[in-house]
Amino acid sequence: MPRYFLTWEIDTDGGTPVEAAGHAFRHMRRIDSHACVFSVFDEQGEETRVDFLELDEDGVIDLTDADPARAAFRALQAKLEDVTDAETAQQIVDDVLCRTRTS
Structure with a gap:
């Protein structure tokens, strides 16, 4: 299996560098974060x-391992x-919430 380096x-x-990294980490983990662009080497x-x-919504990327709440939020945003x-x-919000509760 190939290996990749991502940034x-x-x-x-x-x-400090640690405070800056902590800020970036918290931003990346927020549910409404747009930290979704990577350079992959x-x-x-x-x-x-x-x-x-x-990426289009036709299964180009499989996000089944992603946080379900984040995935639902992104679907709602779209x-x-x-x-x-x-x-x-x-x-739309009511429809998404109803489907989220029943899944």
Whole structure:
């Protein structure tokens, strides 16, 4: 099986390198985090940029091991992206919450 080296970048402030790393770590773990873009290097050093928000929804990537709450939040974000009225937005939220509770 091939091995890969991955990086994720963020600009952040911190009094020390450890504080800055802690801030980045907390940001990455937030449920609403957009920490989803990685540079992936193969064994030959070739870089591939992977952006989970740009992958299509037809199973291009299997996120079954991902945090279910984060996956549900991302699905909700995608559904609400172009919604302009509160009533439609509430219907979408109610639908997603109902399906989340029954799964």
